[in-house]
Amino acid sequence: MKNTIKLNLENIDATYYSGEELLPVLNNVSLYVKSGEFVSVLGPSGSGKSTILKIAAGLLKPDRGRVLIDNRHVNGKPQMVGYMPQQDLLFPWKTLKQNAALPLLARKWTKNKAFARVEELLPAFGLEGFANYYPHQLSGGMRQRAALLRTMLIESDLMLLDEPFGALDALTREILQDWLLEIWERFKRSVLFVTHSIDEAIYLSDRVYVITERPGKIAIEQKIELKRPRSKTVLTTSLFSSYKQLLIDALNIKFPDSTGFDHQQKP
Amino acid sequence: MKKWASIKDNLPAVGFLIFLIAIWELAARAADVAAYILPAPSAIAMALVDNFSLLLEHTRVTFIAVIGGLAMAILVALILAIAMDRWKPLKQALYPVLVISQAIPIFALAPLILIWFGAGLLPKVLIVALVCFFPLAVNLVEGFSQVDPEAVDLMQTMQANRWMIMSSVQLPFAMPFFFSGLKIAATYSVLGAIIGEWLAARAGLGIYMLRAMHSFRTSHLFASIIVVVILSLTLFKLVELSGWLAMPWQRESNNRLNKANNK
Numbered sequence: 001m002k003n004t005i006k007l008n009l010e011n012i013d014a015t016y017y018s019g020e021e022l023l024p025v026l027n028n029v030s031l032y033v034k035s036g037e038f039v040s041v042l043g044p045s046g047s048g049k050s051t052i053l054k055i056a057a058g059l060l061k062p063d064r065g066r067v068l069i070d071n072r073h074v075n076g077k078p079q080m081v082g083y084m085p086q087q088d089l090l091f092p093w094k095t096l097k098q099n100a101a102l103p104l105l106a107r108k109w110t111k112n113k114a115f116a117r118v119e120e121l122l123p124a125f126g127l128e129g130f131a132n133y134y135p136h137q138l139s140g141g142m143r144q145r146a147a148l149l150r151t152m153l154i155e156s157d158l159m160l161l162d163e164p165f166g167a168l169d170a171l172t173r174e175i176l177q178d179w180l181l182e183i184w185e186r187f188k189r190s191v192l193f194v195t196h197s198i199d200e201a202i203y204l205s206d207r208v209y210v211i212t213e214r215p216g217k218i219a220i221e222q223k224i225e226l227k228r229p230r231s232k233t234v235l236t237t238s239l240f241s242s243y244k245q246l247l248i249d250a251l252n253i254k255f256p257d258s259t260g261f262d263h264q265q266k267p
Numbered sequence: 268m269k270k271w272a273s274i275k276d277n278l279p280a281v282g283f284l285i286f287l288i289a290i291w292e293l294a295a296r297a298a299d300v301a302a303y304i305l306p307a308p309s310a311i312a313m314a315l316v317d318n319f320s321l322l323l324e325h326t327r328v329t330f331i332a333v334i335g336g337l338a339m340a341i342l343v344a345l346i347l348a349i350a351m352d353r354w355k356p357l358k359q360a361l362y363p364v365l366v367i368s369q370a371i372p373i374f375a376l377a378p379l380i381l382i383w384f385g386a387g388l389l390p391k392v393l394i395v396a397l398v399c400f401f402p403l404a405v406n407l408v409e410g411f412s413q414v415d416p417e418a419v420d421l422m423q424t425m426q427a428n429r430w431m432i433m434s435s436v437q438l439p440f441a442m443p444f445f446f447s448g449l450k451i452a453a454t455y456s457v458l459g460a461i462i463g464e465w466l467a468a469r470a471g472l473g474i475y476m477l478r479a480m481h482s483f484r485t486s487h488l489f490a491s492i493i494v495v496v497i498l499s500l501t502l503f504k505l506v507e508l509s510g511w512l513a514m515p516w517q518r519e520s521n522n523r524l525n526k527a528n529n530k
Contacts, residue, residue, distance in 0.1 A: 085417050
């Protein structure tokens with residue numbers, strides 16, 4: 001099970017059309033996610049990370065290349081996948097419960113059954129007692145967890161998460177990272193996770209793809225062999241730092257020396 | 268608290284209105300103007316009270332035309348807006364025509380409708396529907412066109428069908444647009460019905476106004492104006508209320524918000 005390929009992108013090219021201009025977004029991008037694996041795509045903004053997810057979900061058709069989910073061709077047809085776009089996209093006109101139940105209702109579950117299932121999962125997502133709240137009544141972290149609950153209820157082993165913690169403050173972000181790992185270990189899904197945070201990518205992933213700026217190209221693929229379950233103590237280990245150095249080099253980030261970044265520090 | 272604040276906000280306007288009416292009353296008495304030119308407010312109030320049941324009957328007739336017309340306008344606007352959202356070529360073909368059609372004044376169109384459909388209820392309903400249709404259709408089309416494509420994408424990854432995307436994303440999103448169109452339509456609707464009645468009808472506030480005018484009972488004319496104003500305001504408030512009922516997520520809910528933050 002662990003070694004079957006869940007998602008496979010082969011030699012993907014993609015272009016955006018903005019008016020008359022052709023904007024190459026992805027250039028020969030190949031990547032895969034194995035069943036139960038947590039894979040991150042790390043890159044600066046504007047590197048086409050979100051486009052990769054849209055292509056994987058079948059929401060966009062690549063100019064070139066193949067997309068396979070469970071060895072079936074996607075071919076630009078929207079797939080049943082746990083896609084979570086950058087904004088949480090909880091609908092303001094639906095309560096938390098109604099929002100989270102949408103994937104179940106789309107599968108023709110009855111309202112009662114769908115709501116009961118959602119209520120059952122609320123505690124694990126730290127949302128107990130908030131079923132009937134509207135999104136604007138929830139904090140940023142709660143909204144992300146609610147959106148993730150909704151994503152989880154889409155009947156698919158594959159989750160495509162687009163910077164789910166990008167809009168949160170640093171502290172909430174750290175808490176949610178640990179929480180996401182817990183949830184992931186519990187539900188055993190295959191995850192393709194997009195982020196621009198180096199620490200986040202290392203901390204969460206089994207493998208990290210580094211993608212360079214437009215047009216997006218895979219610079220390196222890096223296995224992260226930190227033991228699981230992980231906790232924040234790994235952040236200070238030498239293994240973590242060496243991964244970080246590797247990824248920084250791959251991203252080709254140039255820090256001016258005056259900023260005091262001690263990225264050169266090696267144990 | 269909030270209720271009191273809104274009453275307090277309205278106090279200056281109410282006070283000013285009372286002041287104006289008082290000046291009017293005093294001026295009408297002092298200058299001894301003929302009642303058919305400018306009746307005193309007290310005479311208007313008398314006319315209103317004396318003819319109350321008659322006015323009520325005419326109001327009922329007008330109200331039926333207004334509600335019928337509004338309902339028809341809502342139905343047609345909804346169907347056309349959904350169709351235009353679904354088939355873009357239809358929108359490209361129809362939308363400009365709709366805008367052009369609005370350049371034709373209703374006063375020019377109303378006689379035609381009366382020639383075609385006679386003097387009963389139907390032509391009045393049609394005139395009201397014509398006046399109300401446009402703000403509704405335009406707002407709905409605008410609302411549908413502003414739906415976040417990402418939201419539709421998301422629904423597609425859940426394999427939601429078209430109807431579900433419409434009912435759980437597009438319609439609720441467009442609802443505030445719809446209700447702001449409906450507010451405009453509601454104020455137009457009474458006007459539309461009265462225009463229809465002026466041109467040809469057997470009963471209704473328009474007819475009452477014509478009769479009062481022809482018999483120089485100006486106080487009765489003023490009385491009917493007051494009724495029209497009350498009718499329009501009532502419709503407007505009804506629209507606001509139905510918007511409040513239909514969109515619970517737009518209500519202020521500070522209490523629950525506080526509770527959520529404290530938890």
